[in-house]
Amino acid sequence: MRLLQKILFILNLLLLVWLFVIHIPEFDLARVKNQSYFRTQISEIENNNSVEELRNIAKSNLFSIKRIHEINDEKAKNQFYIITLILVLQIFLYFNSRKI
Numbered sequence: 001m002r003l004l005q006k007i008l009f010i011l012n013l014l015l016l017v018w019l020f021v022i023h024i025p026e027f028d029l030a031r032v033k034n035q036s037y038f039r040t041q042i043s044e045i046e047n048n049n050s051v052e053e054l055r056n057i058a059k060s061n062l063f064s065i066k067r068i069h070e071i072n073d074e075k076a077k078n079q080f081y082i083i084t085l086i087l088v089l090q091i092f093l094y095f096n097s098r099k100i
Contacts, residue, residue, distance in 0.1 A: 005093060012089045015082055022075075 041061075048054050 005096060008089050008093055012086055012093070015086050019079065019082060 045054065045057060048057070
């Protein structure tokens with residue numbers, strides 16, 4: 001039984017480390033990526049005189065926002081499953097360690 005606890009503990013730690021590692025690219029510590037992207041988008045809009053071009057830019061921005069939301073939704077589902085698994089492992093280890 002102790003071997004099972006050690007294996008589950010190691011699995012739990014690996015899942016927590018994996019959750020931490022997949023969120024490292026999400027941090028924008030220098031705040032450079034977003035600012036340069038916004039500047040290019042604003043200059044592109046200001047330089048266009050055609051209403052049709054502005055409509056196309058707005059549509060492409062909406063499609064990219066939709067794609068970003070779909071990606072974030074999928075990531076959130078996966079992370080929810082991992083956190084649920086970690087929680088179940090923690091509860092199992094807690095109640096199992098009290099019996100020993």
